Amino acid sequence: MTDDRSPPPVSPWWTPSVHADRRPILMARNRIETAIRGYLATEDFVMVDPPGLQRSPGNEAHLHAFATLMIGEDGVEATRYLHTSPEFSMKKLLAAGERRIASLGHVWRNRERSARHHPEFTMLEWYRVDEPYTAVMDDCIDMIRLAAETTGAKSLRHGGREADPFAEPERISVADAFERYAGIDLLATVDDPDALAAQMRAVGMAVPAEYNWSYLFTLVLTDKVEPQLGLGRVTVLDRYPASEAALARKTADDPRVAERFEIYACGVELANGFGELIDADEQRRRLGLEMDEKARLYGERYPLDENFLAALAIMPEASGIALGFDRLVMLATGASRIDQVIWVPVAD
Numbered sequence: 256m257t258d259d260r261s262p263p264p265v266s267p268w269w270t271p272s273v274h275a276d277r278r279p280i281l282m283a284r285n286r287i288e289t290a291i292r293g294y295l296a297t298e299d300f301v302m303v304d305p306p307g308l309q310r311s312p313g314n315e316a317h318l319h320a321f322a323t324l325m326i327g328e329d330g331v332e333a334t335r336y337l338h339t340s341p342e343f344s345m346k347k348l349l350a351a352g353e354r355r356i357a358s359l360g361h362v363w364r365n366r367e368r369s370a371r372h373h374p375e376f377t378m379l380e381w382y383r384v385d386e387p388y389t390a391v392m393d394d395c396i397d398m399i400r401l402a403a404e405t406t407g408a409k410s411l412r413h414g415g416r417e418a419d420p421f422a423e424p425e426r427i428s429v430a431d432a433f434e435r436y437a438g439i440d441l442l443a444t445v446d447d448p449d450a451l452a453a454q455m456r457a458v459g460m461a462v463p464a465e466y467n468w469s470y471l472f473t474l475v476l477t478d479k480v481e482p483q484l485g486l487g488r489v490t491v492l493d494r495y496p497a498s499e500a501a502l503a504r505k506t507a508d509d510p511r512v513a514e515r516f517e518i519y520a521c522g523v524e525l526a527n528g529f530g531e532l533i534d535a536d537e538q539r540r541r542l543g544l545e546m547d548e549k550a551r552l553y554g555e556r557y558p559l560d561e562n563f564l565a566a567l568a569i570m571p572e573a574s575g576i577a578l579g580f581d582r583l584v585m586l587a588t589g590a591s592r593i594d595q596v597i598w599v600p601v602a603d
Contacts, residue, residue: 268600277595283406284584284596288359290405291379291398291580298394300357300381305344307361311560312336313343315501316548319365320557321374336557337363340577341380342502343563346531349382349573350566357381359580370592371523374601377580388514388530388574392491395518395526395576396424399489402587411489411586413521418586420520422488429476429495430512437479444468445496445511451475469548472499485519492517501541503529514574520586528576535567 266273295302312320320336327333338344341358348356362378379398383390403411403420410417433441438458444451448468455462455471460478462471484490493516497505500513514530532538539559546556584596594600 268594280584280588280590280596281598283588284598286405287402287584287587288580290401292359294398294401295357295381298355300355301353303345303348303353303356303358304360305338305341305348305358307337307363308335309338309343309560310335311343311558311563312363313339314542314545314557314559315339316545316552319367319553321363321365339364340378342575342577343560345380345382345575346570346573347563347566349384350570354384355382371582371585373581373593373597376593376597379578379580380575382531382573382575384571384573386574388516388528391528391574391576392516392518395528395578396420396489396491398578399518399520399525399583402583406587408587408589411520412589413523413586413591416486416521418485418520419488424489424491424518426491426493428493428512429480432480432484432492433475436483437475439475441472441496442511446498469498472496481519481524482522485521485523490519492519500529501545502532502538504532504534518578523582523586524579525582525586526576526578529574531570531573531575533567533570533572535564538567539564 268274268277292302308323308325312318318339320339322334322336324332325335340362341360345356345358357380359377359379361375363375364372365374368374381391381394399411400420403409410419427435430441433439437460439451439454441451444454446468448466448471451468451471452462452466455475460475480492484492494506494512495503495515497511497513500515503513503515505513516528517524518526518528532541542559546559550556581593581596584590585593588596590596
């Protein structure tokens with residue numbers, strides 16, 4: 256006998272009983288925010304408030320923006336975008352003379368909605384002038400521990416996985432992670448997609464009929480490497496291939512890799528940081544390549560922010576990082592979905 260009954264409807268988030276269940280997590284979110292703002296104040300960061308509306312939303316090939324029209328008093332329309340990150344605005348502030356700045360605010364990314372993604376979310380981004388990228392790396396580890404302390408969590412939890420935020424974090428290069436978890440000698444394949452494809456086939460991975468190096472890199476990273484990161488303790492995945500770090504400077508000892516890192520816990524990416532690239536000509540070239548790839552894959556491209564490129568000419572050396580604040584709250588509270596930690600989720 257079959258059961259033809261429909262599943263019970265899911266009550267909306269604003270139903271009093273649903274909100275009552277969500278409210279303890281949301282209050283924990285507020286406490287974590289207060290604690291992190293206190294940390295930033297102790298470290299002499301100036302909180303800044305970049306505008307969301309921009310000429311360019313960012314120029315990474317696989318990030319998708321929300322577009323709108325700005326209409327002047329003369330009735331002339333101009334396309335503007337909601338930013339995917341406050342990075343361009345904050346680097347202009349560094350060029351203007353600020354030395355330690357942070358922003359905690361909303362950013363927007365289209366085509367992103369899942370248990371870990373939300374089209375509008377909160378990003379914590381901060382920069383240190385004349386300090387190595389390990390400084391913002393250390394900041395981030397401190398903030399992860401602070402979030403756990405604030406909620407009383409002895410471990411971060413997500414999807415049945417746990418990570419001890421108080422343990423010494425693992426720091427591993429992307430190349431070493433590819434060798435360990437996928438059996439691939441990544442740096443031997445740089446700029447040679449066929450060589451990477453051959454290594455993937457040798458370890459039993461499927462290779463699509465059409466590919467480039469970046470696409471294959473992402474396949475291995477997401478399928479083989481990322482699920483193994485941040486298990487038991489936090490992982491810092493360091494020294495990305497230079498071609499996968501459009502906004503980061505290359506390392507001094509190996510031009511094949513860059514001063515880019517990501518921080519993981521429970522297999523979830525929490526943060527993305529750089530030793531910042533300040534060569535305007537090289538930055539223009541890299542962003543142009545990103546937009547060429549975007550046009551090839553998605554049939555669209557975003558304009559370059561010429562003011563941002565001009566500001567790089569006077570921007571001092573700096574390190575910066577962006578942390579997904581909602582994801583941090585999710586792991587510190589054990590929430591299973593990102594919309595559980597957002598006060599008002601975006602309507603479907």
